Amino acid sequence: MEQTLNFRRKPYILSGYSIGGEKEGNGPLHEWFDFCLDDDTYGENTWEKAESKMLKTSITECIRRADKDTDDIGAMLSGDLLNQLMSSSFMARDLRIPFLGIYGACSTMTESLMLGAVLTDGKYSDNVVIGASSHYCTAERQFRMPLEHGNQRPPSAQWTATAAGAMLLSGESGIEETFADKEGKIHNMKKVRIExxxxxxxxxxxxxxxxxxxxxxxxxxxxxxxxxxxxxxxxxxxxxxxxxxxxxxxxxxxxxxxxxxxxxxxxxxxxxxxxxxxxxxxxxxxxxxxxxxxxxxxxxxxxxxxxxxxxxxxxxxxxxxxxxxxxxxxxxxxxxxxxxxxxxxxxxx
Amino acid sequence: MEQTLNFRRKPYILSGYSIGGEKEGNGPLHEWFDFCLDDDTYGENTWEKAESKMLKTSITECIRRADKDTDDIGAMLSGDLLNQLMSSSFMARDLRIPFLGIYGACSTMTESLMLGAVLTDGKYSDNVVIGASSHYCTAERQFRMPLEHGNQRPPSAQWTATAAGAMLLSGESGIEETFADKEGKIHNMKKVRIExxxxxxxxxxxxxxxxxxxxxxxxxxxxxxxxxxxxxxxxxxxxxxxxxxxxxxxxxxxxxxxxxxxxxxxxxxxxxxxxxxxxxxxxxxxxxxxxxxxxxxxxxxxxxxxxxxxxxxxxxxxxxxxxxxxxxxxxxxxxxxxxxxxxxxxxxx
Structure with missing residues (x-):
């Protein structure tokens, strides 16, 4: 059996929004993030609340950029690494958009895109917002060691990114946008579709x-x-x-x-x-x-x-x-x- | 914005399978379960593995009853209460069916049905199997107290069911089935559709x-x-x-x-x-x-x-x-x- 789904109407990604933490903001992709934290607590009193707020900002900014309102969104699909999807569940509580929790560990972003694309492509929802997040401090203490322990990491270990991303999928193509290149010349932006x-x-x-x-x-x-x-x-x-x-x-x-x-x-x-x-x-x-x-x-x-x-x-x-x-x-x-x-x-x- | 999705082709539920634990098997729904454990370890050496095996049995039996093979299944959607969906992830590893993990706490069964129905109704997958599970012993020690602690439960507390259920959704209506009533009279079984x-x-x-x-x-x-x-x-x-x-x-x-x-x-x-x-x-x-x-x-x-x-x-x-x-x-x-x-x-x- 084929594992590939073909999207007949090729839903549009109307908008995207990405947040990096402090370390990510100091990295090579700095200019590509829409916003970088200069304090990974993001003004919250726990790391988990900070991660949830990053996800919430990504999703609300994504909706705003597509010139939509939360009432226009038929479904929101998101997930994270925290037990019981704590970041997503509490974000969804605040936004009051019909919510479907997704768990695919770090595969969550494309899992959410897949199901979001099915919902829009099949005309079940006109606009679907999807997202995923992680936070170094929440993941370390959940999966490995308390941060205060300061344990040594082997060379094969990876660093959990403090970051979040969201995209808004739609059957509509959205407004025409332009951008200026390095010489100041104006170009039309392309539209991105899920094939x-x-x-x-x-x-x-x-x-x-x-x-x-x-x-x-x-x-x-x-x-x-x-x-x-x-x-x-x-x-x-x-x-x-x-x-x-x-x-x-x-x-x-x-x-x-x-x-x-x-x-x-x-x-x-x-x-x-x-x-x-x-x-x-x-x-x-x-x-x-x-x-x-x-x-x-x-x-x-x-x-x-x-x-x-x-x-x-x-x-x-x-x-x-x-x-x-x-x-x-x-x-x-x-x-x-x-x-x-x-x-x-x-x-x- | 409406929260309701209408399934135009109304996918069929070709088969279902349900398992109860020992306590559930001694309860009023005994005769309705397809199978009840007489030992909640289900022959495994941890409760988590027992729960995963219950989910796996439900899903494989559901596929068998619909006269399908794992190769016929385009997608499997399931979830459970365990951190990182341990029951579902390890079940999916054994079955090798394209897998989408779902987390909605105890709402997982209808969340999986919703997304499974979208996949079949929209003709993205011909056959989709969905399921969910929980186990008293895995949930108690994860969310509340070690079992050995034997703590007292307040009157408002609920008992996490040791149980699993699965359904196979399809665009096809499947074979005609019959059943005998109490007087031995044969009747055609109805077909169940998701509307x-x-x-x-x-x-x-x-x-x-x-x-x-x-x-x-x-x-x-x-x-x-x-x-x-x-x-x-x-x-x-x-x-x-x-x-x-x-x-x-x-x-x-x-x-x-x-x-x-x-x-x-x-x-x-x-x-x-x-x-x-x-x-x-x-x-x-x-x-x-x-x-x-x-x-x-x-x-x-x-x-x-x-x-x-x-x-x-x-x-x-x-x-x-x-x-x-x-x-x-x-x-x-x-x-x-x-x-x-x-x-x-x-x-x-």
Missing amino acids: SGTIGKVIDAGVKDANQMGSAMAPAAVDTLLNHLQDTGRDLKYYDAVFTGDLGYIGKKIVADLLSDSGIDKDQIERIYDDCGTMIYEPRQDVHSGGSGCGCSASVFAGYVYKKMKRGEINRALIISTGALLSTISPFQGESIPGIAHAISLETE | SGTIGKVIDAGVKDANQMGSAMAPAAVDTLLNHLQDTGRDLKYYDAVFTGDLGYIGKKIVADLLSDSGIDKDQIERIYDDCGTMIYEPRQDVHSGGSGCGCSASVFAGYVYKKMKRGEINRALIISTGALLSTISPFQGESIPGIAHAISLETE
């Missing part, structure tokens, strides 16, 4: 080390990508760019090796493929194997990729958020780390 | 006591129900039966009072409305305010309601799973308990 999506299967490569997330998720990313190419009859070079979510340096290398083993040309992989976890920080920022967390791909897709597409610098992109489905107790019960990845094909018009 | 669904908003009534889940969720159930009636232009008596998920005795009474306050006739409410949390146990079973957990409504809907409909004893049902979106840490941060409820309208043909 298809591939739902991932859970793949477990047997990795048991919670500091080796990239290795645990890479086989799922490759499985989804190859299934996407097979279902659509496409070659990797159909895309101008392919991005995975948060595999980091180690996982990205594994993906490149596995794709090369499957017969795809190495230079092509090198030219087309990148990973948000390797893009969001610079090595000087001491994040070891790169970024991770739902917010990593959410902010890079809603910030960098979406904006590059609107400017026509990327016209066909395949975005693949990647999730490690371990729980806070499964490792103690001897379980390995299952991975999952969902792919969304975007195109400009 | 519409109402996505709930998060409603917080300000309840802060984690032993008052019914009170916390009841306002969300009423909000979704009244919005459903308004969107569809229906009166409560359009339905033969309306079921909420797991409000228990206290929550059920609050719903009846709030509906009566909204102008609906008390006798009509009494005649039509029931709550799975009050149906799954008998008072003699010492469960205080009734049952709760994702598995409560999942098993009652996939067992009792679905089978009653197939026999033509109920022809129009509105099922409303209800969720309390508190997290394991939000109460410690002074937060009240947000509630949510999603409604699904079922009809026979």
Whole structure:
């Protein structure tokens, strides 16, 4: 059975909004975020409330940018890494938009995009807003150690991004927008549409080390990508760019090796493929194997990729958020780390 | 904006499967479950693995009953109460069906039905399997106290059902089935179709006591129900039966009072409305305010309601799973308990 859904009406992404934390704001994607915190508490008295506020700001700003009101939104789909989706649930309480909670660990952004696209493409809702978030301080204390403990991180560990991203999907194409290039020349912005999506299967490569997330998720990313190419009859070079979510340096290398083993040309992989976890920080920022967390791909897709597409610098992109489905107790019960990845094909018009 | 989605092709529920634990098997719905455990470990060495196995059995048996194979299933949507959906994620790893994790606390069954119906109704997937589970022992130790502690439960507390339920949704109507009535007369079974669904908003009534889940969720159930009636232009008596998920005795009474306050006739409410949390146990079973957990409504809907409909004893049902979106840490941060409820309208043909 094919895993790929074709969106016949190709829903539009009317707007996007991305937030980075302090560290993310000091990284290489600074200019692509819509807003960066200069204090990761965001004025709240707990990290969890700060993360929830980041998600809420992303979603409300996204709705505002699309010139919509919360009453215009038929459904909101979002998720995060916190137990019982604390960031999303409390954000949804404040916004009072019909809400569907999604959990795909760090694959949440493309899982939400997939289901949001189905709702708009199938004309079930005219406007759907989706989002995802993560916060270094909430994730560390939930999955690893109390922050105060200051434990040493192995070189394979990744840094959970303090970030959030949201997109508004619609059957309408929205208003015409323009932008000025470096020479001040005015251009029309492209419109970004969701063309298809591939739902991932859970793949477990047997990795048991919670500091080796990239290795645990890479086989799922490759499985989804190859299934996407097979279902659509496409070659990797159909895309101008392919991005995975948060595999980091180690996982990205594994993906490149596995794709090369499957017969795809190495230079092509090198030219087309990148990973948000390797893009969001610079090595000087001491994040070891790169970024991770739902917010990593959410902010890079809603910030960098979406904006590059609107400017026509990327016209066909395949975005693949990647999730490690371990729980806070499964490792103690001897379980390995299952991975999952969902792919969304975007195109400009 | 309307919260109700109309399913134009009205997807069929080709099959259902429900499992109860030992206590549930000793309760009043015994005969309606497809299978009851006589040992809640289900042969596994942890409660979490037992719960995951219950969900896996429900889903595989559901697929088998519909005369399908895992390869025929385009998507599987499921969720549970465990942190990071441990039961669902590990079940999905074993089944290798394209997987979308859903979190709506105890509202998960109708949330999965909603999104599964959208996928089949919109012709994105021909066959979609959905499910949800809970287990008393996994939920108690995650949300409340270690089981060994044996703490006393207040009268308002509910008992998390050890139960799972699954349904297979399809665009096809499936094979004709028959059943024998008490006199041995053979009848054709009805087919059960999904007619519409109402996505709930998060409603917080300000309840802060984690032993008052019914009170916390009841306002969300009423909000979704009244919005459903308004969107569809229906009166409560359009339905033969309306079921909420797991409000228990206290929550059920609050719903009846709030509906009566909204102008609906008390006798009509009494005649039509029931709550799975009050149906799954008998008072003699010492469960205080009734049952709760994702598995409560999942098993009652996939067992009792679905089978009653197939026999033509109920022809129009509105099922409303209800969720309390508190997290394991939000109460410690002074937060009240947000509630949510999603409604699904079922009809026979």
